[in-house]
Amino acid sequence: NAGVTQTPKFRVLKTGQSMTLLCAQDMNHEYMYWYRQDPGMGLRLIHYSVGEGTTAKGEVPDGYNVSRLKKQNFLLGLESAAPSQTSVYFCASSPGRGRPWGETQYFGPGTRLLVL
Amino acid sequence: EDQVTQSPEALRLQEGESSSLNCSYTVSGLRGLFWYRQDPGKGPEFLFTLYSAGEEKEKERLKATLTKKESFLHITAPKPEDSATYLCAVINTGTASKLTFGTGTRLQVTL
Numbered sequence: 001n002a003g004v005t006q007t008p009k010f011r012v013l014k015t016g017q018s019m020t021l022l023c024a025q026d027m028n029h030e031y032m033y034w035y036r037q038d039p040g041m042g043l044r045l046i047h048y049s050v051g052e053g054t055t056a057k058g059e060v061p062d063g064y065n066v067s068r069l070k071k072q073n074f075l076l077g078l079e080s081a082a083p084s085q086t087s088v089y090f091c092a093s094s095p096g097r098g099r100p101w102g103e104t105q106y107f108g109p110g111t112r113l114l115v116l
Numbered sequence: 117e118d119q120v121t122q123s124p125e126a127l128r129l130q131e132g133e134s135s136s137l138n139c140s141y142t143v144s145g146l147r148g149l150f151w152y153r154q155d156p157g158k159g160p161e162f163l164f165t166l167y168s169a170g171e172e173k174e175k176e177r178l179k180a181t182l183t184k185k186e187s188f189l190h191i192t193a194p195k196p197e198d199s200a201t202y203l204c205a206v207i208n209t210g211t212a213s214k215l216t217f218g219t220g221t222r223l224q225v226t227l
Binding site: 004031033040041042043044045048050058090092094096097102103104105106107108109110 | 120147148150152157158159160161162165203205207213214215217218219220
């Protein structure tokens with residue numbers, strides 16, 4: 001099993017450009033999450049999904065959109081990138097409530113995004 | 117609002133010098149407390165989950181403990197390969213598996 005994979009690994013954008021980050025998991029997990037990690041701020045939740053076709057806002061959702069059309073994939077979109085969105089983005093997945101170890105989240109390797 | 121505070125921010129140990137990392141939390145109802153290890157340039161790697169006060173978990177040189185207000189990650193006789201940032205996170209009983217993270221303790225173990 002590859003676990004949680006993220007593409008791309010690194011990207012440079014100009015202000016105003018758009019892009020989509022892809023997260024894929026092969027563990028048949030119900031829940032998926034997008035976080036951003038900034039120095040001194042810790043990991044902060046952007047959006048999450050508790051099942052295929054569902055999404056919900058996290059702590060810092062502004063400027064981002066998400067979609068979960070397939071259970072194994074969770075996409076994070078930036079419609080008009082801003083320098084404040086320069087960060088490292090992590091995707092995670094968990095089995096989901098009601099399942100053994102349902103709330104343990106497993107993380108991908110991250111995407112480093114630089115917005116100029 | 118859930119809060120997680122980790123201390124110290126950074127810790128430098130010599131190989132074999134045991135110590136503890138602290139994670140203090142404020143949460144209306146604790147569903148679980150998690151410890152992760154993060155190496156530079158990589159994603160967090162799951163270590164432990166603790167669910168109730170008094171619970172302990174061990175893995176190699178690491179032992180995690182939980183009280184009603186804080187958790188400790190004890191590192192016994194650390195080796196240089198234990199160098200990493202250790203993250204603590206909590207889940208509230210009413211927040212649909214959303215983790216609230218601390219900012220981490222950066223551990224360096226030298227020879």
